[in-house]
Amino acid sequence: MTRHEAVFADAARLDRVADGGAALAVTSPPYPMIAMWDPLFAERGAGIEQAEGRCDEAFEGMHRGLDAVWREVYRALAPGGIACIVVGDATRTCDGVFRLFASHARVLAGCLAIGFQSLPGIIWRKTTNAPNKFMGSGMLPPGAYVTLEHEHVLVLRKGARRRFATAAERRLRAESAFFWEERNQWFSDVWFGLTGADQTLSAEDARSRSGAFPFELAYRLVNMFSVKGDTVLDPFAGTGTTMLAAMASERHSISYEIDAAFRPVVEASAAALPACANRRIRERLERHRAFVEARARMGRPCANRNEPHDVACVSGQERHLLLREVAGVERGDDGVFTVRYAPVRAPRAAEPER
Numbered sequence: 001m002t003r004h005e006a007v008f009a010d011a012a013r014l015d016r017v018a019d020g021g022a023a024l025a026v027t028s029p030p031y032p033m034i035a036m037w038d039p040l041f042a043e044r045g046a047g048i049e050q051a052e053g054r055c056d057e058a059f060e061g062m063h064r065g066l067d068a069v070w071r072e073v074y075r076a077l078a079p080g081g082i083a084c085i086v087v088g089d090a091t092r093t094c095d096g097v098f099r100l101f102a103s104h105a106r107v108l109a110g111c112l113a114i115g116f117q118s119l120p121g122i123i124w125r126k127t128t129n130a131p132n133k134f135m136g137s138g139m140l141p142p143g144a145y146v147t148l149e150h151e152h153v154l155v156l157r158k159g160a161r162r163r164f165a166t167a168a169e170r171r172l173r174a175e176s177a178f179f180w181e182e183r184n185q186w187f188s189d190v191w192f193g194l195t196g197a198d199q200t201l202s203a204e205d206a207r208s209r210s211g212a213f214p215f216e217l218a219y220r221l222v223n224m225f226s227v228k229g230d231t232v233l234d235p236f237a238g239t240g241t242t243m244l245a246a247m248a249s250e251r252h253s254i255s256y257e258i259d260a261a262f263r264p265v266v267e268a269s270a271a272a273l274p275a276c277a278n279r280r281i282r283e284r285l286e287r288h289r290a291f292v293e294a295r296a297r298m299g300r301p302c303a304n305r306n307e308p309h310d311v312a313c314v315s316g317q318e319r320h321l322l323l324r325e326v327a328g329v330e331r332g333d334d335g336v337f338t339v340r341y342a343p344v345r346a347p348r349a350a351e352p353e354r
């Protein structure tokens with residue numbers, strides 16, 4: 001059973017999270033200098049109007065507001081805990097001059113100043129259908145601009161690598177392993193082909209207004225950088241995608257969102273989670289079985305065996321990997337969700353002889 005708390009309050013004070021109470025943060029802030037977030041920054045006294053149109057001042061003011069949250073995230077993380085911050089840069093014309101505002105660089109600098117260590121990050125290459133793909137002077141050099149079709153996933157750590165001291169901790173870690181072929185895909189530094197936010201999880205208009213990231217993005221990060229039973233934090237929760245990924249991955253979660261209008265969206269998404277999560281979980285097993293079969297056909301059978309799912313695997317580290325389905329999501333009177341799990345009901349494909 002896991003526990004998930006969605007708090008509708010300012011993340012500048014994560015008072016529901018004890019010092020070191022979270023193992024992982026997966027989040028995406030409002031992006032400075034992107035027009036859709038101008039009103040939110042303005043409400044907080046750091047809008048472009050307050051800076052009287054001086055863009056550098058506005059950009060810095062917006063980031064100073066975010067720094068307060070990064071400081072809280074640092075406090076809330078346990079030693080060895082990881083923060084994955086998804087952030088996109090912005091382009092804007094200021095005083096008639098078109099320029100880039102590199103938020104990823106500013107967030108990284110702010111987090112390093114707080115004390116985070118930087119780890120290799122990911123470029124998330126988005127699938128966009130932007131009608132005005134070509135910016136600037138069209139076909140004429142040198143005033144045509146590269147299109148911004150990616151976002152950054154900054155990966156930061158609080159201190160040195162986490163240690164797993166007890167047998168129980170090591171067991172949970174072993175159960176949280178990912179398959180060898182998943183590792184090859186998930187740990188590549190460019191991600192593409194992640195489909196948009198799953199429309200079955202919540203109303204599409206709410207998701208596009210919120211700048212939601214895809215479920216798959218959060219699901220991978222949760223599985224890459226935490227183990228079962230950990231608490232995952234999202235200080236800028238929006239529609240609650242990180243919470244859903246934590247629910248699907250047997251982690252606890254705590255989310256902060258300043259705009260209470262997202263409450264019904266989060267509740268509807270949680271209610272719709274089992275079908276979506278279980279599709280993804282069964283798909284993981286099915287894809288793994290297909291991978292094992294393909295390897296055997298190529299004359300390179302897998303040398304190890306995963307015990308819980310009775311399937312071959314490449315490495316000994318996958319032996320105890322255990323996937324479980326979401327059996328149910330309940331919302332308590334206190335607004336806290338609890339999630340129950342059950343064995344996976346994936347159809348067993350025939351496996352070639354070893």
Ligand SMILES: C[S@@+](CC[C@H](N)C(=O)[O-])C[C@H]1O[C@@H](n2cnc3c(N)ncnc32)[C@H](O)[C@@H]1O
Nearest residue numbers: 010011030211212213236237238239241257258
């Ligand atoms: C880019 S969106 C996050 C979208 C989210 N990852 C999802 O998948 O739905 C940023 C969110 O942060 C919220 N927000 C902005 N400032 C905040 C603050 N100080 N505390 C908590 N939430 C805040 C905004 O209302 C917005 O919903």
